[in-house]
Amino acid sequence: MLTTIKEVAAHVGQEVKLGGWLYNKRSSGKIQFLQLRDGTGFIQGVLVKNQVAPEVWEEATKLTQESSLYVTGTVRQDDRAPSGFELDVTHLEIIQVAEEYPITKKEHGVDFLMDHRHLWLRSPRQRAILAIRAEIIRAIQGFLDQQGFTLVDPPILTPSSCEGTTNLFHTKYFDEDAFLTQSGQLYMEAAAMALRKVYSFGPTFRAEKSKTRRHLIEFWMIEPEMAFVDHEGNLEVQEQMLTHVVQQVLKNCEQELKTLDRDISKLQQVKAPFPRITYDEAVELLHKEGFADFKWGEDFGAPHETKIAESFDRPVFITHYPTEIKAFYMKPDPTRPEVVLCADLIAPEGYGEIIGGSQRIDDPALMEERYATHNLPLEAYQWYLDLRKYGSVPHSGFGLGLERTVAWICGLDHVRETIPFPRMLNRLYP
Ligand code: 4AD
Ligand code: MG
Helix, strand or coil: CCCCCCHHHHHCCCCCEEEEEEEEEEEEEEEEHHHHHHHHHHHEEEEHHHHHCHHHHHHHHHCCCEEEEEEEEEEEEEECCCCEEEEEEEEEEEEECCCCCCCCCCCCHHHHHHCCHHCCCCCCHHHHHHHHHHHHHHHHHHHHHCCCCCCCCCCCCCCCCCCCCCCCCEECCCCEEEEECCCCCCHHHHHHHHCCEEEEEEEEEECCCCCCCCCEEEEEEEEEEEEEECCCHHHHHHHHHHHHHHHHHHHHHHHHHCCCCCHHHHHHHCCCCCCEEHHHHHHHHHHHCCCCCCCCCCCCCCHHHHHHHHHCCCEEEECCCCCCHHCCCEEECCCEEEEEEEEEEECCCCEEEEEEEECCCCCCHHHHHHHHHCCHHHHHHHHHHHHCCCCCCCCCEEEEEHHHHHHHCCCCCHEEEEEEEHHHHHHHHC
C-alpha cells in the first residue's frame, strides 16, 4: 500500500512506500539527495551508497527530472527540512525515466511557461495556487450552504446577453443564434423567486479584447441572488462571505501561502464590516489624489480603482454608480434616480474589482422602459419581465469573480496563474 507525503508525519521511524516523481536531484558521490513530490507534498529522499544494495544506487543514478517512481524508505523527523521530514531510502523502483524535461531550473519566459502550462502546473508555486483556489471555492460554498442558499445551475448557452452585447461569444444553435453566457444572473433571479436564496458557480465568457492583468476570456463566477434582500442587505452578505473565505484560507493554507511568499498580515485585516463610499465620494477622492480631470459619469479604470483602494486596509465598496454606466437591470436609487443601488467591491493592494452587484429593478413598467433604452428585444427578454409581473419582490444579488479573488488572496500579479488553463486574448493552447 502506498503512503502519501502528506501522511508521513504519522509514520516517523517506520518504513513507507511512496509513489511520485523526482523533481530535482543532487549528488555528492556517496550520497544522492532525491527531491520527491507525489501531488500531496514534497520530501527529500536520502540515499547513502554504502547503506543500500548496489542495484538500488545504480537505479537512482538513472533518474532524470520528472521520472516517475516508487520509493521505499524510513521516515525521519528533520527540523531543517522544509517539510519537517526526510526519507532514508532503502529501495526504489523506476516506473518511467522521463525524457529531457523542458522546464528546468533556469529562468523561463512567461510565454514559454504558458505553452507548457500542462507541465508547469507541477511546480510548487502552481500547485499552491490551485490548492488555494480549491480552498476558496470550498469556503464560499461552505458559507453559502450554511446560510441556507441553494445551489442552482444556470445554462451556459443562452439566447440573449446579460452584461451588454459588446463582448458576447456567438455560436450557432442549430438554426438559431446563441451565445456563451456572460453571467447566470438573470436565471438566478428566476430561481430566487422559487427558492428564495440561491447561488450559481460556473464558467462565464467575455469576448473582451482587453489584454490586462485582470481579464480572462473564460472565468468562473459565484452568483448569489436573494429575494427580499435590499441593497444594504446585499453588501452585508458580501462582506460576511469574504471575511469567512479569507479567514478559512489563512487557517487551512498556511503552507501554500508561505510557498507564495504572501504577506499574510494584509489578509489578517480582512474582517467585516468593510468601508463603503459612494461613487461621488470616490470621484472627489480621485480629484484630490492626482486625477483632477476625472469627470462624473465616467467609469473607473484600473489606475482609479488602485488609487481608491490605497486609502483602505481592507476591501472597499463603491456604491451608487451613475445609472448610465451600469447594466440595464439595476434599480435606481428612489431618492436620486441618476444613480443605481449597486456596489463594486474593490480589493486592496491594487487587485481591483472582485465583486459587482446590485438591487434589481422590481417594477415591470420601469423594466420595460429599460428594454427600450437598451434596445433589448422583448421576445428574448419576455421571460425576465414575467418575473416582475407575477409576484414581484425586492431582490438583490452579486457576482464574485473567482480568478481575481484568487489573484488577490495569493498575491499574484496576473490572473493567468489563477486558473489551470487560462483562456486569454492570444491563448487557447494548451
Ligand atoms: O461586474 P460583472 O460584469 O457583473 C456581472 O456579471 C453581474 N451579472 C453579476 C451579478 O450581479 N450576478 O462581473 C462580476 C465579477 C467582476 O467583479 C469580476 O470579479 C469578474 O466578475 N470579472 C472578470 N474576471 C476575469 N476576467 C474578466 N474578463 C472578468 N469580467 C468580470
Ligand atoms: Mg463589474
